[in-house]
Amino acid sequence: MGCIIGKSVARERWEPAEQSDRRGKAEEGASVAVAAEAKEVRVRNGGVVRERERSFKSGEFVAKPKLNQSLRPQQAWPPWLSAVAGDAIEGWAPRRADSFEKLDKIGQGTYSNVYKARDLITGKIVALKKVRFDNLEPESVKFMAREILVLRKLDHPNVVKLEGLVTSRMSTSLYLVFEYMEHDLAGLVACSGIKFSEPQVKCYMKQLLSGLDHCHTRGVLHRDIKGSNLLIDNEGILKIADFGLASFYDPGKRLPMTSRVVTLWYRPPELLLGATYYDVGVDLWSAGCILGELLSGKPILPGRTEVEQLHKIFKLCGSPSEEYWRKSKLPHATIFKPQQPYKRCLRETFKDFPPPSMPLIESLLAMDPDERGTAASALKSEFFSTKPYACEPSSLPKYPPSKEMDVKLRDEEARRQRALNGKGSVADSTRRLRTRDRSERAIPAPEANAELQVNLDRLRSLSQANPTSKSEKFPPPHHDGAAAARFPVGKSSNGPLSFGATNVSFSSAIFEPKSSGITHSGSLRKPPAVGEPSSRRPKKEEPQMAPSRSFMRSLRPSSFGRSMDFRVKGKQSVSEVFGG
Numbered sequence: 245m246g247c248i249i250g251k252s253v254a255r256e257r258w259e260p261a262e263q264s265d266r267r268g269k270a271e272e273g274a275s276v277a278v279a280a281e282a283k284e285v286r287v288r289n290g291g292v293v294r295e296r297e298r299s300f301k302s303g304e305f306v307a308k309p310k311l312n313q314s315l316r317p318q319q320a321w322p323p324w325l326s327a328v329a330g331d332a333i334e335g336w337a338p339r340r341a342d343s344f345e346k347l348d349k350i351g352q353g354t355y356s357n358v359y360k361a362r363d364l365i366t367g368k369i370v371a372l373k374k375v376r377f378d379n380l381e382p383e384s385v386k387f388m389a390r391e392i393l394v395l396r397k398l399d400h401p402n403v404v405k406l407e408g409l410v411t412s413r414m415s416t417s418l419y420l421v422f423e424y425m426e427h428d429l430a431g432l433v434a435c436s437g438i439k440f441s442e443p444q445v446k447c448y449m450k451q452l453l454s455g456l457d458h459c460h461t462r463g464v465l466h467r468d469i470k471g472s473n474l475l476i477d478n479e480g481i482l483k484i485a486d487f488g489l490a491s492f493y494d495p496g497k498r499l500p501m502t503s504r505v506v507t508l509w510y511r512p513p514e515l516l517l518g519a520t521y522y523d524v525g526v527d528l529w530s531a532g533c534i535l536g537e538l539l540s541g542k543p544i545l546p547g548r549t550e551v552e553q554l555h556k557i558f559k560l561c562g563s564p565s566e567e568y569w570r571k572s573k574l575p576h577a578t579i580f581k582p583q584q585p586y587k588r589c590l591r592e593t594f595k596d597f598p599p600p601s602m603p604l605i606e607s608l609l610a611m612d613p614d615e616r617g618t619a620a621s622a623l624k625s626e627f628f629s630t631k632p633y634a635c636e637p638s639s640l641p642k643y644p645p646s647k648e649m650d651v652k653l654r655d656e657e658a659r660r661q662r663a664l665n666g667k668g669s670v671a672d673s674t675r676r677l678r679t680r681d682r683s684e685r686a687i688p689a690p691e692a693n694a695e696l697q698v699n700l701d702r703l704r705s706l707s708q709a710n711p712t713s714k715s716e717k718f719p720p721p722h723h724d725g726a727a728a729a730r731f732p733v734g735k736s737s738n739g740p741l742s743f744g745a746t747n748v749s750f751s752s753a754i755f756e757p758k759s760s761g762i763t764h765s766g767s768l769r770k771p772p773a774v775g776e777p778s779s780r781r782p783k784k785e786e787p788q789m790a791p792s793r794s795f796m797r798s799l800r801p802s803s804f805g806r807s808m809d810f811r812v813k814g815k816q817s818v819s820e821v822f823g824g
């Protein structure tokens with residue numbers, strides 16, 4: 245009888261403990277990112293395996309012997325996963341679902357439920373993100389595979405760490421294992437009692453920009469920076485999370501990508517104008533929105549439709565210069581270029597912000613993405629080098645649980661209580677809550693990621709080309725580019741109006757309620773990938789708010805003449821509704 249301690253990397257057979265131990269040690273040196281470092285302790289007894297399940301009681305592991313009927317096969321990937329996402333799981337082995345204890349549901353995304361759980365092997369509290377698949381369709385699986393690939397490429401204190409994957413040969417589900425984070429920034433900002441001081445804002449912004457700098461230098465664009473994707477632990481450490489929309493890119497080789505990314509309130513003007521050539525500037529714009537939100541205590545550009553979003557941006561940041569319109573050749577320029585330029589009024593609007601924050605917010609919210617600089621240059625801004633300096637993360641207050649979801653639940657409970665105390669029915673108060681929710685909620689891009697397939701194909705061909713080179717297993721920047729070949733990008737403003745890489749017409753992209761993707765849930769809907777099964781697309785119909793008449797009137801009438809496809813609720817054209 246020998247005690248067998250093996251790495252979770254799949255092995256074909258049981259082996260004596262000493263041998264396994266030696267091999268384990270040898271492997272450690274050259275370890276290839278083995279996520280699930282789980283060590284299973286098994287005791288063999290005449291062909292019957294006693295498995296010591298370890299449970300974690302008051303800080304100590306207690307061995308709980310359990311008798312199995314036969315030798316269990318080592319953990320292996322299910323075929324539906326290895327067939328489609330082989331690159332994403334290469335070098336890793338799955339953890340078993342029963343090696344975690346689910347404690348609580350802590351978050352819900354468009355394609356996932358997130359649970360707080362205890363790792364029964366290490367005793368550590370983790371977050372398990374259960375990915376929803378539609379009948380294991382390869383497209384859904386590939387979507388998730390890209391998130392895993394991106395996460396595996398990143399390793400930084402301000403980027404959430406993927407610690408492992410949970411599934412098994414027979415399983416039809418997959419969990420991503422992350423370190424557990426107690427808060428998210430959206431939740432903290434929404435807490436009425438929390439107002440951040442200048443050193444605290446600096447502390448969060450420094451961490452956000454450091455994480456972004458790491459992503460960008462590793463050739464990753466996040467493309468969905470927003471408060472609920474910035475997780476914070478009880479030590480005050482901020483980590484960028486949710487890489488579901490992230491993409492690899494190559495600064496030296498610009499190739500087109502989809503413009504239908506980034507949640508609406510944080511989406512830069514060039515994407516709203518249909519840009520398909522872009523780079524780090526998109527994340528920097530979102531970071532500028534976060535800086536404004538931290539300093540003012542509320543979202544600074546809460547548009548309800550794409551048109552309204554652009555209008556809000558123009559009113560705050562000014563409309564782009566003539567030179568920018570000329571040089572950028574943005575697909576939607578003809579439609580959205582206002583007849584009268586809008587004046588930039590950031591300084592007047594944010595006159596109460598600390599003066600050293602102005603140059604930073606001015607540059608992050610520059611209309612021309614080339615003027616936004618980089619995350620590294622933002623970190624050198626005088627905002628961080630003037631007193632009061634950023635505080636230490638560990639000195640930040642310890643907040644009560646304040647994820648976006650916690651705040652929503654607390655809100656709902658308070659309303660329910662108020663209703664019970666005689667101020668209207670519960671149904672009324674719930675209805676009121678929903679209405680408020682809807683107007684405060686950002687509307688994410690309704691269609692997404694045209695580039696996914698291309699991204700993964702490029703990645704695969706690269707790793708096949710040189711399987712020995714680890715770095716080349718990750719796509720060099722620009723696999724997105726090939727997306728353009730597969731999914732037509734928006735034509736020039738003189739051509740027929742077909743907007744964005746996803747082949748979405750202007751009508752469906754902006755005015756059709758179906759594609760708005762508004763959600764009532766705490767997290768904002770993520771645009772589905774093109775070619776994704778329809779069940780992954782936003783289902784709920786939500787009212788769309790019309791942009792202001794003055795804004796629509798200020799748009800060039802000539803452009804409406806051509807836009808016969810513009811429909812509001814599928815019935816009226818824009819010119820009928822707004823008198824363009």
Ligand SMILES: Nc1ncnc2c1ncn2[C@@H]1O[C@H](COP(=O)(O)OP(=O)(O)OP(=O)(O)O)[C@@H](O)[C@H]1O
Pocket residue numbers: 350351352353354355356358371373404422423424425426428472473475485486487488647648649767768769770
């Ligand atoms: N590591 C973590 N620790 C704690 N909570 C987490 C963690 N990861 C995610 N969450 C919670 O779960 C929520 C949803 O997670 P995530 O954003 O990754 O899912 P998603 O399906 O991509 O969501 P979305 O549709 O909003 O983009 C987050 O907003 C956060 O509150």
